[in-house]
Amino acid sequence: MKVTVAVLLVYVHTAGLLFDVPRLNILNETIRALYFHVPMWFGMFFLYSLSIYYAIRYLLNPLEEYDIRSVEFAHVGTAFGILGLLTGMLWARYTWGAFWHGDPKQTNSAITLLIYLAYFVLRASLENQEQRARLSAVYNVFAFAAMIPLIFIIPRLQSSMHPGSGGNPGFNIYDTDSSMLIVFYPAVIGWFLTGYWIANLRIRVRKLRLIDIAS
Amino acid sequence: MKYILTLVCLVISATTQAQETVEMADKLRAEGKIYVIVGIILIVLAGMLTYLFTLDKKITKLEKERGGRTS
Numbered sequence: 001m002k003v004t005v006a007v008l009l010v011y012v013h014t015a016g017l018l019f020d021v022p023r024l025n026i027l028n029e030t031i032r033a034l035y036f037h038v039p040m041w042f043g044m045f046f047l048y049s050l051s052i053y054y055a056i057r058y059l060l061n062p063l064e065e066y067d068i069r070s071v072e073f074a075h076v077g078t079a080f081g082i083l084g085l086l087t088g089m090l091w092a093r094y095t096w097g098a099f100w101h102g103d104p105k106q107t108n109s110a111i112t113l114l115i116y117l118a119y120f121v122l123r124a125s126l127e128n129q130e131q132r133a134r135l136s137a138v139y140n141v142f143a144f145a146a147m148i149p150l151i152f153i154i155p156r157l158q159s160s161m162h163p164g165s166g167g168n169p170g171f172n173i174y175d176t177d178s179s180m181l182i183v184f185y186p187a188v189i190g191w192f193l194t195g196y197w198i199a200n201l202r203i204r205v206r207k208l209r210l211i212d213i214a215s
Numbered sequence: 216m217k218y219i220l221t222l223v224c225l226v227i228s229a230t231t232q233a234q235e236t237v238e239m240a241d242k243l244r245a246e247g248k249i250y251v252i253v254g255i256i257l258i259v260l261a262g263m264l265t266y267l268f269t270l271d272k273k274i275t276k277l278e279k280e281r282g283g284r285t286s
Contacts, residue, residue, distance in 0.1 A: 002271065006264050013256050017249060023237035197267065204274050211281055 001193055008190030015183045022180070026095060027163070033091050035183050039191040040084035041109070041151075047077030047195050048116070048144055055140035058133060067133035068206045070140060074119060076199040080191075081113045096161060105155040105162040112147045119143055 016035035024031060054070035057063075088106065089099045100106065122139055126132035155162065243249050 002268065009260055009264070010257060013260055014253055017253050017256070023239055025237055028238055029240050197271075201267070201270055201274060204278065208274070208277055208281060 002197060005190060005193045005197060008186045009194065012183060012187040012190055016187065019183060020179060030091055030095055031180075033087065034180060035187045037084060037087040037091060038184070039187045040080050040087060042188045043191040043195045044077045044080040044084060045147075045151075046192050047073045047080060047199065048147065050196075050199075051077060052140055052144040055137040058137045059141075062130065062133065064129070064133065064210070065207075067137070068210075069203055070137060071123065072199045072202040072206065074116060074140065075202065076195050078113065078116050078120075080195055081109070081116070085109060085113065101161070103155075103162060104158040104160045105151075108150040108154055112150050115143045115146050 012035060016032055021029075021031050051070050051073035054066045054073065058066035058070060085106075088109075092101050092103070092106065093099045096103070119136060119139055123132055123136045126135060240249070
């Protein structure tokens with residue numbers, strides 16, 4: 001897995017800059033953000049999915065192991081989300097004219113991140129380990145359920161300028177241009193695995209600390 | 216028939232023209248300086264990956280010291 005990460009990311013960062021991309025007005029070279037900005041959001045969604053998966057497993061069978069996994073996947077997922085928001089803001093500055101444009105997609109992804117930040121606030125405010133694990137697992141399910149409409153549904157109902165929404169260039173154009181997909185898919189898989197790897201390192205450290213406390 | 220042909224020709228010329236006028240970083244590529252940027256990004260990426268690999272090794276070592284049956 002680790003070698004796959006290295007190979008995919010090196011390929012993506014080379015091909016993402018060198019391969020030909022469709023020439024579109026307004027987007028120009030920034031169309032390459034698809035290779036670097038979008039995988040952050042896909043990665044966030046992937047990691048949050050793993051987080052809710054272990055939250056539900058904790059609720060079914062309260063093992064501390066599941067709680068540790070759930071929180072660390074949420075940690076790395078949030079890091080990916082923040083990077084997605086920052087890269088999106090930089091892109092917005094040069095294509096929309098301002099870092100913060102108040103576009104539905106931008107606002108709603110910020111709200112999603114705030115909901116997940118509250119998850120960490122909730123955890124930090126509870127002393128008892130079992131109580132913390134159970135309450136935060138329930139909250140995790142709520143946070144995930146709130147993210148789906150916020151990111152995937154509401155921006156599509158309103159008029160968003162984000163590529164891929166409505167008539168704006170996005171996947172509808174890439175569908176006819178598979179030249180972008182041969183970089184985009186490896187980018188998504190590469191960052192999925194990177195996020196999984198980093199989360200696992202954190203989980204292993206947490207488990208080592210558990211043994212320390214127990215002994 | 217003639218009309219359709221002219222229309223097709225017009226559409227084709229319009230799209231190719233549109234593609235030529237869209238501004239891209241062609242000069243950067245022609246000069247070859249794009250490879251400098253690719254090099255810089257790859258160095259940073261290599262640094263990040265090396266960091267992750269060593270961190271992974273260190274944690275594995277710690278796990279072995281604590282009896283090895285942690286994961």
